Amino acid sequence: MASESAPARYPAAALRAFTAAVLERDDLPPADAARVAELMIEADLSGQDGHGIFLLLQYVRRIRGGAVNVRPRIRVEESGPGTALVDGENGMGHLVLTRAVETATAPARAAGGARVGVRASNHAGPAALYASMPVAHDMIGIYAAVANAYHLAPWGGQELLLGTNPLAMAVPTAAAPPPVLDMATTVVSYGTIKKYVQRGESIPLGWVTNAAGKAITDPAHASEGFLPPVGAYKGSGLALMLGLLASVMNGAAFGRDMVDFNVDDHRTTNTGHLLVAVDVARFPPVEAFKREVDRRLRDMRASRRLPRVETIYLPGEQRHTRIQEQTTHGVPLPAALVAELDHLAASVVVAPPAATHAT
Amino acid sequence: MASESAPARYPAAALRAFTAAVLERDDLPPADAARVAELMIEADLSGQDGHGIFLLLQYVRRIRGGAVNVRPRIRVEESGPGTALVDGENGMGHLVLTRAVETATAPARAAGGARVGVRASNHAGPAALYASMPVAHDMIGIYAAVANAYHLAPWGGQELLLGTNPLAMAVPTAAAPPPVLDMATTVVSYGTIKKYVQRGESIPLGWVTNAAGKAITDPAHASEGFLPPVGAYKGSGLALMLGLLASVMNGAAFGRDMVDFNVDDHRTTNTGHLLVAVDVARFPPVEAFKREVDRRLRDMRASRRLPRVETIYLPGEQRHTRIQEQTTHGVPLPAALVAELDHLAASVVVAPPAATHAT
Numbered sequence: 001m002a003s004e005s006a007p008a009r010y011p012a013a014a015l016r017a018f019t020a021a022v023l024e025r026d027d028l029p030p031a032d033a034a035r036v037a038e039l040m041i042e043a044d045l046s047g048q049d050g051h052g053i054f055l056l057l058q059y060v061r062r063i064r065g066g067a068v069n070v071r072p073r074i075r076v077e078e079s080g081p082g083t084a085l086v087d088g089e090n091g092m093g094h095l096v097l098t099r100a101v102e103t104a105t106a107p108a109r110a111a112g113g114a115r116v117g118v119r120a121s122n123h124a125g126p127a128a129l130y131a132s133m134p135v136a137h138d139m140i141g142i143y144a145a146v147a148n149a150y151h152l153a154p155w156g157g158q159e160l161l162l163g164t165n166p167l168a169m170a171v172p173t174a175a176a177p178p179p180v181l182d183m184a185t186t187v188v189s190y191g192t193i194k195k196y197v198q199r200g201e202s203i204p205l206g207w208v209t210n211a212a213g214k215a216i217t218d219p220a221h222a223s224e225g226f227l228p229p230v231g232a233y234k235g236s237g238l239a240l241m242l243g244l245l246a247s248v249m250n251g252a253a254f255g256r257d258m259v260d261f262n263v264d265d266h267r268t269t270n271t272g273h274l275l276v277a278v279d280v281a282r283f284p285p286v287e288a289f290k291r292e293v294d295r296r297l298r299d300m301r302a303s304r305r306l307p308r309v310e311t312i313y314l315p316g317e318q319r320h321t322r323i324q325e326q327t328t329h330g331v332p333l334p335a336a337l338v339a340e341l342d343h344l345a346a347s348v349v350v351a352p353p354a355a356t357h358a359t
Numbered sequence: 360m361a362s363e364s365a366p367a368r369y370p371a372a373a374l375r376a377f378t379a380a381v382l383e384r385d386d387l388p389p390a391d392a393a394r395v396a397e398l399m400i401e402a403d404l405s406g407q408d409g410h411g412i413f414l415l416l417q418y419v420r421r422i423r424g425g426a427v428n429v430r431p432r433i434r435v436e437e438s439g440p441g442t443a444l445v446d447g448e449n450g451m452g453h454l455v456l457t458r459a460v461e462t463a464t465a466p467a468r469a470a471g472g473a474r475v476g477v478r479a480s481n482h483a484g485p486a487a488l489y490a491s492m493p494v495a496h497d498m499i500g501i502y503a504a505v506a507n508a509y510h511l512a513p514w515g516g517q518e519l520l521l522g523t524n525p526l527a528m529a530v531p532t533a534a535a536p537p538p539v540l541d542m543a544t545t546v547v548s549y550g551t552i553k554k555y556v557q558r559g560e561s562i563p564l565g566w567v568t569n570a571a572g573k574a575i576t577d578p579a580h581a582s583e584g585f586l587p588p589v590g591a592y593k594g595s596g597l598a599l600m601l602g603l604l605a606s607v608m609n610g611a612a613f614g615r616d617m618v619d620f621n622v623d624d625h626r627t628t629n630t631g632h633l634l635v636a637v638d639v640a641r642f643p644p645v646e647a648f649k650r651e652v653d654r655r656l657r658d659m660r661a662s663r664r665l666p667r668v669e670t671i672y673l674p675g676e677q678r679h680t681r682i683q684e685q686t687t688h689g690v691p692l693p694a695a696l697v698a699e700l701d702h703l704a705a706s707v708v709v710a711p712p713a714a715t716h717a718t
Contacts, residue, residue: 079641082441083471112442156671159662183593230590234542237674282438303518312515315596
């Protein structure tokens with residue numbers, strides 16, 4: 001692996017193969033390793049790279065520390081025409097959620113919508129991945145999760161009892177890229193902060209603060225900070241409510257019971273997720289709905305822009321463009337990450353991926 | 360009606376009776392008038408007074424202008440075990456949503472959850488009202504709506520194609536007040552702005568801006584402004600997605616089709632709502648879940664506070680306290696509103712409500 005100061009680009013296929021090989025070495029069954037790798041690299045392709053191959057070393061550390069079960073027997077308990085509870089038996093979150101989405105589709109078709117609660121899962125990468133999956137079935141996807149770290153206090157408090165609990169939604173379209181909203185309930189996600197820390201870059205104002213609300217910009221001190229909620233009390237309230245829905249209702253960890261997967265390589269997180277699939281066809285005919293969504297998005301996109309704004313990007317559009325661009329031209333990996341992956345490759349006796357071309 | 364400069368207090372019962380009498384004069388059937396009045400005054404009691412009796416004159420204007428149907432035959436089309444579409448036939452939103460909540464309960468019990476889409480409705484007051492209703496059935500309530508006014512541009516744009524589209528959620532508890540989140544996707548709701556306008560008070564910085572992002576504080580110019588989205592692109596994206604779910608999916612108005620009910624007394628709004636009821640009992644036993652929610656809320660409330668913060672209020676707690684306090688001591692109405700209601704009372708030959716006591 002090269003390590004120029006300008007980031008080299010790597011073909012997605014090479015990154016997938018490398019990631020899967022590493023995970024196989026750490027005892028994931030080949031099909032499971034391939035699935036986790038596929039979703040991790042999809043995160044990289046989409047630009048949500050704080051949730052992609054960047055996390056491989058951390059995942060491996062936790063697998064080796066006994067914190068994650070590499071051979072889970074994921075259990076599904078269907079509790080009604082439109083509901084199911086998935087117990088991930090502490091498997092990789094990507095696998096547990098893949099199962100949750102599969103579980104949701106048939107009941108959503110039968111009942112008009114389905115809600116799948118998840119417990120005993122793990123970190124699963126970006127929320128957009130899972131909200132997007134029902135879209136292939138002409139369903140709206142909604143996803144929420146309890147983040148595996150303490151970053152947020154109840155509004156007015158200074159104890160970090162909440163995570164950056166994200167919310168994502170995706171809607172089917174006819175021809176336009178499906179709109180995908182993926183928002184942490186903090187100003188930015190901690191995955192984004194971790195990228196700055198790894199690169200030793202100064203953190204932008206307002207992303208991390210101390211308890212008194214004063215900005216922390218030094219990456220060496222980022223882990224001591226608070227992540228301010230988006231929209232002040234609104235983001236804090238939303239993080240709380242999403243936690244009750246995605247976690248407490250499913251018997252997953254919340255509040256003081258959470259385990260911070262950034263600092264703990266041994267304990268299970270009992271991560272909770274919520275996945276909802278909504279069958280569009282119950283009200284309007286699917287094709288009519290999708291065309292109507294396209295028309296509405298087109299209208300927004302073509303509306304009058306602010307001065308100095310060249311393009312109005314709707315939720316998920318930049319993600320869509322980035323996936324196409326990076327699938328063709330490769331995923332840029334910063335030098336610090338390449339060095340870390342080289343080291344990991346050597347330790348597990350796997351060939352590191354080769355860059356397509358340096359830029 | 361008195362009109363001191365310090366706001367007089369009015370018993371909720373008197374305000375309900377007055378509101379119902381006015382609506383009856385304008386041809387709502389007595390039971391419908393009473394129901395609308397009940398929900399409007401509940402908004403006042405909870406402190407969401409930009410959505411309460413404050414709106415009575417505006418509602419009456421629109422009824423008289425032929426914009427609202429006072430004798431709707433609300434139609435329910437059940438389209439699956441867990442879905443239904445309610446066509447409000449342009450009735451008052453409060454009535455249409457009351458019907459939507461009633462419609463949701465049985466299928467939610469049967470399927471584990473239900474989603475009711477609403478079209479041909481009208482402004483219905485605060486989102487918290489409707490998200491809270493399923494809680495009495497031991498269900499989680501989720502509500503979203505397309506607001507009846509243009510206040511928000513797609514991110515990067517300067518055409519107001521979006522409303523303040525709110526999201527609300529409420530969760531059952533054992534003994535604690537149920538947590539209720541009610542958030543506009545803008546920094547504040549337009550109902551809040553309108554209160555400042557009516558009182559002629561200067562608008563706080565950051566609540567209304569011009570297209571260039573410069574604050575508008577003069578109440579006389581508030582209606583020309585933008586309401587900035589909460590969390591910048593996140594709030595704008597959320598407003599868009601909620602609009603697709605609450606409106607486009609139900610065949611209700613969205614984007615350029617919206618009618619601004621603040622300035623138009625004649626045209627129908629075709630307002631869209633989304634109401635979801637989630638049956639808690641599908642996963643954990645209800646009582647265990649409610650006790651667990653109580654415990655989690657207690658934990659948050661008792662956590663270490665920031666300096667100078669006396670109480671950590673969780674979502675809905677201040678609302679709950681205010682309802683109790685104002686039910687006992689009456690609802691304070693500002694002088695400008697009292698004058699407006701006095702005038703309305705005279706015009707429809709209804710006795711105005713009497714204040715309990717001046718403060």
